[in-house]
Amino acid sequence: MSSSPLTPPTMQEVHVWQWDLDACGSHFDRYWEMLSEQERERAGNFHFDLHRCRYVTGRGKLRQILGRYAALSARAVALEYGPEGKPFCTSHPAGWRICFNLSHSENTAALAVSSGLEVGIDVEHIRPIEESIPLEVFSAQEREQFDALPSAERQTIFFETWARKEACLKALGTGFILPPEHFEFDLSVHGDTTPRFVGGEAQEASHWCIRSLSPSATCAGAVAARHHGWSIIEMN
Ligand SMILES: CC(C)(COP(=O)(O)OP(=O)(O)OC[C@H]1O[C@@H](n2cnc3c(N)ncnc32)[C@H](O)[C@@H]1OP(=O)(O)O)[C@@H](O)C(=O)NCCC(=O)NCCS
Numbered sequence: 001m002s003s004s005p006l007t008p009p010t011m012q013e014v015h016v017w018q019w020d021l022d023a024c025g026s027h028f029d030r031y032w033e034m035l036s037e038q039e040r041e042r043a044g045n046f047h048f049d050l051h052r053c054r055y056v057t058g059r060g061k062l063r064q065i066l067g068r069y070a071a072l073s074a075r076a077v078a079l080e081y082g083p084e085g086k087p088f089c090t091s092h093p094a095g096w097r098i099c100f101n102l103s104h105s106e107n108t109a110a111l112a113v114s115s116g117l118e119v120g121i122d123v124e125h126i127r128p129i130e131e132s133i134p135l136e137v138f139s140a141q142e143r144e145q146f147d148a149l150p151s152a153e154r155q156t157i158f159f160e161t162w163a164r165k166e167a168c169l170k171a172l173g174t175g176f177i178l179p180p181e182h183f184e185f186d187l188s189v190h191g192d193t194t195p196r197f198v199g200g201e202a203q204e205a206s207h208w209c210i211r212s213l214s215p216s217a218t219c220a221g222a223v224a225a226r227h228h229g230w231s232i233i234e235m236n
Pocket of ligand 1: 055058059083084085086087101102103104105121122123166169170171172173174175176177
């Protein structure tokens, strides 16, 4: 486990880290040592060992990486929470403000780190879609596009769109306090994009930039920020 210092992202960069929560599970004891009392208490509330192990590995590795940016030990990294639970880092190295967001889906974890830019990240393992879900997730226009898709394409496009929406809601810090259709996309556009509407407004949508992530062939992902002119730097 490296503890060497990391160079901060520039204003045009978002550093993206990805790791396998199950492969890192062999370091469970070391990650456990890195957690705060509050995080250990939360770990204790998981019903299944697999989920507890993934949470500890996710938080431990998050702290380890943030510690390398902040030149602190993992345990000394200070985390606080926004009103809807978005964690943020209050340990700031001289000259820049660490912003980050974490996501996990099954064994895949992804972390976005930027210099002062509020970011959201989401990864989603591509899995069967429950019948009722597209109705809840899509606006009327998105739903029309989705229904017109060949059935072979639906699953991938559903999770691509879902990841975009969740990344945006996580950048705002609201999560699903806002409805998923708050951010509306053109489902025919793949890869990097801009929403069509945000809260029904095209003007607000034009400020947003969503970059696509492909953690693996079976996983969709996106990074979002209300700002243009940045790129993803893959860190591993
Ligand atoms: C944020 C939210 C979309 C995450 O959903 P999820 O299915 O767990 O998705 P992900 O794995 O992508 O994200 C989880 C991570 O996002 C971060 N996160 C938590 N709440 C967040 C928020 N409001 N905004 C941005 N990021 C958030 C955390 O780091 C969390 O991981 P951790 O708990 O292991 O540290 C969902 O929890 C939500 O809608 N929360 C807000 C509404 C709510 O429940 N508020 C009351 C809590 S105080």
